[in-house]
Each structure stands twice: as C-alpha cells, then as structure tokens.
Amino acid sequence: MSAQAAASSTRIAARTLPATLGFGTVVLLLVAIELLIRAGVINRYIVPMPTQIAGALWRIIAEEGVWDRFLLTFMEALTAGTMITVVGVLVGMLLYRFELWRRATETWIAALASAPTVLLYPLFLVIFGRSAWTIIMMGFVSGLPPVILKTIEGLATTRRVLVNVGRSFNLSGTQLFSKILFPAALPTIFVGVRLGLIFTLINVVGVEFLINFGGLGQLINDLAERYDLPGTYAAILFVILVSVCFFIFIERIERWLRPAA
Amino acid sequence: MAETGRLRATTVPRIPGNPVLLLRIAIIAALLVIWEAVAASGLLYRDVVPSLLAIGQALVKLLSNAEYYWNLGVTAGEVGTSLFIGGLSGLVVGLILGGSRLLAKAYEPYLYYLGPTPKIIFFPIMIMWFGVGSGSKIAMGAISCFFPIALSAAAGIRQIAPILIRVGRSFRANPWQMAVKIYLPAMRLPIINGVRLGLGVAIIGTLLAETKLSNRGVGFLIIQAYSLFDMPRMYAMLIVLFILAVGANALVGWIGNLDPSAGKRA
Numbered sequence: 443m444s445a446q447a448a449a450s451s452t453r454i455a456a457r458t459l460p461a462t463l464g465f466g467t468v469v470l471l472l473v474a475i476e477l478l479i480r481a482g483v484i485n486r487y488i489v490p491m492p493t494q495i496a497g498a499l500w501r502i503i504a505e506e507g508v509w510d511r512f513l514l515t516f517m518e519a520l521t522a523g524t525m526i527t528v529v530g531v532l533v534g535m536l537l538y539r540f541e542l543w544r545r546a547t548e549t550w551i552a553a554l555a556s557a558p559t560v561l562l563y564p565l566f567l568v569i570f571g572r573s574a575w576t577i578i579m580m581g582f583v584s585g586l587p588p589v590i591l592k593t594i595e596g597l598a599t600t601r602r603v604l605v606n607v608g609r610s611f612n613l614s615g616t617q618l619f620s621k622i623l624f625p626a627a628l629p630t631i632f633v634g635v636r637l638g639l640i641f642t643l644i645n646v647v648g649v650e651f652l653i654n655f656g657g658l659g660q661l662i663n664d665l666a667e668r669y670d671l672p673g674t675y676a677a678i679l680f681v682i683l684v685s686v687c688f689f690i691f692i693e694r695i696e697r698w699l700r701p702a703a
Numbered sequence: 704m705a706e707t708g709r710l711r712a713t714t715v716p717r718i719p720g721n722p723v724l725l726l727r728i729a730i731i732a733a734l735l736v737i738w739e740a741v742a743a744s745g746l747l748y749r750d751v752v753p754s755l756l757a758i759g760q761a762l763v764k765l766l767s768n769a770e771y772y773w774n775l776g777v778t779a780g781e782v783g784t785s786l787f788i789g790g791l792s793g794l795v796v797g798l799i800l801g802g803s804r805l806l807a808k809a810y811e812p813y814l815y816y817l818g819p820t821p822k823i824i825f826f827p828i829m830i831m832w833f834g835v836g837s838g839s840k841i842a843m844g845a846i847s848c849f850f851p852i853a854l855s856a857a858a859g860i861r862q863i864a865p866i867l868i869r870v871g872r873s874f875r876a877n878p879w880q881m882a883v884k885i886y887l888p889a890m891r892l893p894i895i896n897g898v899r900l901g902l903g904v905a906i907i908g909t910l911l912a913e914t915k916l917s918n919r920g921v922g923f924l925i926i927q928a929y930s931l932f933d934m935p936r937m938y939a940m941l942i943v944l945f946i947l948a949v950g951a952n953a954l955v956g957w958i959g960n961l962d963p964s965a966g967k968r969a
Binding site for chain 2: 459460461463464467468488542543545546547553556557558560561562563564565567568569640643644645647648651652659662663666671674675678681682685686689690
C-alpha cells in the first residue's frame, strides 16, 4: 500500500514538476528584477518594480475604466470576428462550389494571408476616419483569408466514403451539403475561424494602439504618453492576460469540436 | 461506351487557352475598371480613390526618387538586424527546448501563448529601453520574429527521425558535429518555415513601429504621406511594399524548397 502511495506521489510530482519549474522561474525572475532595481543596478525610471506594476494593475482596473475599454475592444473584435466567420465561410463555400474561381483566386488569397495587411491602416484611416470602423475593418481584412482557405480545405477534404453514403441515400445537392459536407468540414472550418480570430484580435488591439482610439490598445498609448511607467507595464500585462485567456478559450472550443469529425 | 466518350469530348464547350489565366485577367481588368469608375464618379471623398493614372505617376516618381531608396535601405537594415537577433536567439531557445522534454513542458506553453499576442503594444517599453531611433524598431522586429522561429525550431528538433540521431551517436559525433551534421540539416524545413513566418512578422513589427514614431524608413514615409494626404504616393508605397514583402516571403520559401542533395545526386 505504501509502495503504491509512493508510486502515485512520484507520478504526481513528475506531472507537476514542469509547471512548477516554469512558474517558479517566472517568480524567481520577477524577484531578481525587483532586487536589482532596489539595488540600483536597473534604472527604476526605465523598468518599474514588479510590486509597483502589481499595484498599478489594481489602480488601472479601478481608475482607468478598464472594464468599459475591455468591452469596447471585445465588441470591436466580436463584430470583426462575426464578419470574418460569415463572409469567410460563405466565400469559401462559393469557391468550393465553383472550381474555376477557386483555382483562379486561391493563391491570391494565400498571398493575402501572408501579406502585411496591417500596414494598410493609414489607408483605412482615410476611408473610415479615426473611428471604430477603421479598427473593425482592419481586423476583418487581416482575419478573413484563413477562414476562406480553411473552409475550402475542409469541404475539399471530406472523406469520399461519407459523400458516397449521402449519394446512396439519394440526397439532393442541398441535403448533401447540409447533412454531409458541412458537418464533416466544421472542425477544419473552425481551425480557420480560430486563426482568423487570433489575427483579428492582434490587429484590433494593435490598431487601437497605433491610432490612439478605442479600448485596451488606446489605454497603453495613453499611459505611455503620460509617462505612467508602472501603469503602462500593467496595461500591457493586462492585454497579454486577456489575449492568452482568449486563445485558451477558443482552443478549448476547437478541441471540443474536433471529436465530431 | 467508347462512342459516348468521344461524343462527350466533342460536345463539352472548351474555352480556348488557359481558363484560369483568362479568369484571372478578367478579374483584374474588372477591378481596375471598377476602381477607375469610382475614382471618376466622385462618390467618395476626393482623392481617397485616386485615378490609376495618378497612382502610376506616383509609382514612377517614387521609384525614381533616391530618398525613397535610402529610406528603404534603412527599413531593410532594421528588418535584417532584427531577423538576425530575433532569429538567432529564437533558434538557440528552440534547440534547447526541443532537446529537453522537461524544459519544453516547463517553458514552451509561455512561448506558445505569448507568441500570438499583439507585439506592437510593447513599443512604448522598447522606446524607453532603446530610444526613439532604429534600436526600438529593431527590438520590435526581433521580439516579433523570436516566437515563430523558437517554436518552429523546438518542433523541428522533435520531428528528427531517431535513427539519424542513433547513426550520429554510433559514429561518436561530438555535440558540435551532432548539431552541424545531424540536427541542423534534418531541421532545415521547419527552420526555413520559421524564418519565413519570422520574416513576415519582423517586417510588420518594424514597419508598424516606424509608422508610430520615427523620422526615417518606409513606415515613416507612409504615415508622412497620410499626414500630407498625398494619397497617390501612399498607394504607390503600399503597392511597392506589398510586392517586396510577398517577394521576400516567396524567396525564403523557394530557398527552403531547394534540395541541397540534388547536386550531389546528379
């Protein structure tokens, strides 16, 4: 019994060791930075102390309207995310249906996916003005290509046997699409939506920062211009935490969808 | 059956030439016609959609301007330096993480989740650390390209066939020989892929930083054209920039697809 207990505790230790090591290193690093700043080795006017940043985190949440800013960024990302999903899946479906159009445009869409579209933001500023629509449209343009490409891929790589089963049941074109092709392609389509949402979020926050308008991105710009160092670091930390939570959330949804394939 | 086949072959209407190419030409022509029609209609605010002629003239003027090439050189230098710093550090970190299961489990989740966060928000910190000159732009590019290269290198080292490592060990290769003769050649494709991704984000990071705060580089010229509302010049610069970025991406991809053993085999 004691041997079993020892074995199970060893297993638990082996499982938790990497996470402990990773987290422990981060804590150690923060303690080292704190001590080096207190000792004057690192300039405190360039790098604020981690304890100051932690204090500023609560301050910006309480005083800088972080919740409203978060909601604004969330709504911008949600609008752009809905647009890339609807337009991307629709265009992907049409390109799958019309083979010639797909062959003519697929490489263009792939090139667009790797092109630095975010650099178009001055152009969007001119077209949409310094408004939420510039941010939403930038998120839309940058997140659209992966959704289109993955929708085409998902539909085109549906297992032949599934399509044949549908045909043997004499399904019409619409039935074949809604009962066989689309459900089978859904996990792959969601991979595209996940990638698209990541690009959208990056661009929404990035353009908010660049044009100094909107939610969380603007907060960083504001605090940096006020030379509120702990506040700037805290706001960056907050945005990173929000982004990471978002990535984990959509990754979980994708895993949940995958067994359906 | 043979008859039916022959009949089908003759009755299906065939478009002369390459239909894909023809459709592409038609799409481009349609887009250009729509653009010119919108430019001439005056529906949008003046100069938001300039005529193709104005953009063409601006393009010619831009490409014959020595100052533009100087700024392009500045940006290329910043991107190249950032790719060197970010790429080398990413490669080292990736090799270390890929070589140890414990270290990978401990630290790779941080890289994996930090990788897709918007890097431009670090720019205020980079300005404080490296100043408003080229240093902060290089730092932005380096941070941007570090993550994809580190993750690709870590994934690359894990996908090496164990037999190759065993062959190296059976020949008693030292760590340097193992790295140069076994690991790096076997990881060529993932590394090239990482560099390709890294180059793309390094270009974006550097140029965005230039548009935010700079007095030189292509990013600065684009935002200057925006401030002066010189739309044809801005379009011309964006066109050149997109061609260069897509071209650089394709070049790295082409280098990655070259088979180094092809010459030896021949």
